[in-house]
Amino acid sequence: MKRQAGQILIGGGVYALALCLSAGTVKLALFVAAYLICGGDVLWRSAKNLRKGEWLDENFLMSLATVGAFVIGEYPEAVAVMLFYQTGEFFLHWALHRSRRSVRALLELQPDTVLVRREGDWRHVPAQSVEPGEVFRVKPGERTALDAVIQSGQSLVDTSALTGESLPKQATPGEELFAGVIVLDGELELKALRPYAASAVAKILELVENASAKKTPTERFITRFARWYTPAVVAAAVLTAFVPPLIWPDALLKVWVYRALIFLVISCPCALVLSVPLGFFGGIGAAARRGILIKGSNSLEGLAKGSVMVFDKTGTLTQGRFSVSAVYPAEGFSKQQLLEIAAYAESASSHPLAQAIVQAYGKEIDRSRISQVHEKAGAGVWARIDGREVFAGRKDASDAAALAFAVPPQQAHTEVFVTVDGHAAGVLALADTVKKDAAAAIAGLKTLAFDQTVMLTGDRAETAASVAQQTGVEQVYASLLPADKVRIVEELLNNKRPGTAVLFAGDGINDAPVLARADVGIAMGALGSDAAIEAADVVLTDDQLSKIPQAVALSRFTLHIVKQNIWFSLLVKAAVMALGVLGMANLWEAVFADVGVAVLAVLNSLRPLVYKK
């Protein structure tokens, strides 16, 4: 950029000097010098591209237009076009650089130094040098530099930069804090969990920076568009230059060549090329600020087109934090025995139901009693415990004998059936609560004109109906196996309105196939879990469902701006082309319009960054 500034200044100086001189060889020589200083690199680039066979770009258009101007003797115009073009490019690059930096700054939340304990002293060291397991201190008002767990101290912490959650919360020892959290009113001693570069924030930053690299349908459209646009423009320019002088005897070749050159200059697609990715980048950055990680501009476009929203139940619409509320042993088992068998069977599972059962049991698990554990996603667990065959899971996955076991009537609880050697041992009833903002989120989607909201669950129909009633989800499919979930999402994909998208939100644990199958997969609260970040297109850093309508609204706004830019630049260009052909605009006015459109489009594409609600 410094070199470009020098080019503009020196070239501009030589140009001014040439303008002052009276006509002659010196004047012409100075024009040529100024032209080469300003436009030498453009000529060089178009020559290079010509050799590679990709000659139809803005470098080529600019070179053709200015060389043409020289040929017809419009020397000052030729230099002015290059000078303006370079100035505009300079300004655009500057704006682009600034806006990229401001997106980065929004997300650059990790301090570089840490007060860490080493060999008994507290020392300030570069955060990059801190290893997992080291203990560091954060004072009130500072940000945490690494993902860490609190060892001592307590404080209100502000996680808004990461999660978008504006209310500070009280953090106490044992709690994990991500890097980038502001400690408000107390000093904390924390133990680092991950190296600096592996922290959740560093991953978000990487995600956002790479996100705009993926091409969206809109961007692909522009590439396709440019492929016929530039040749069409060159052809139109050739026709403009030579046809009128052939047809009308009093049309001057020089005038029409000049008009054709205007046509070429204005046809540069730089505004589109720059502003489209920048617009997506702004939208993705603004979403990241709200705790919504969008993995690519194609996912952003998908969100914006959403018309069907599908939710998983457990951990998505509900908190996924179960507690055992009742234990119904079959004959021959006590409540305690039933709970023990179930806890042993579930001890290796990471399913929320399993964790609740192990927690309710509360005692140490003696692993030597368990062998041959086998879990089937969405069905349950089989294990050999003390030499007996134990099953814990859904009713229809258990043995026939267990089906005969009568469960006392109860409210909408999730049931886990337990059998031992093929005989019923009893049933555990577990309760889960619906997320606070679930109903608001679904109402929000309806205001955004979604056609359908759907819930998929492997749980039984009664529980599903109760959750649907509390949240307002319109359609419910219960007692599903993981494969059924994929099948239903495929049906929804087939039946959606053309041009719209099916979004699926799941907790990312056993929904990976569905997350991948939907147009846009949204994973819940999975920050730090690589698996979910891999499978999903969008990750919500906290579990809040209300982020979904927010993400959709922001994406629609971003896409709206991108389209606005496309139409705006095409219309202005068409207008100036027409004026040029009619002889009502000159060359440097055309450059001015071209650069002006590009700058406006770039500024417009920053609007998602300041988008509110």
Ligand code: ADP
């Ligand atoms: P959801 O569709 O609500 O996310 P899952 O697909 O994870 O639920 O599980 C569906 C059903 O399968 C659960 O309601 C439960 O009855 C049973 N199940 C799945 N995994 C387990 C497990 N580890 N222990 C007990 N039951 C399980």
Ligand code: MG
């Ligand atoms: Mg689930």
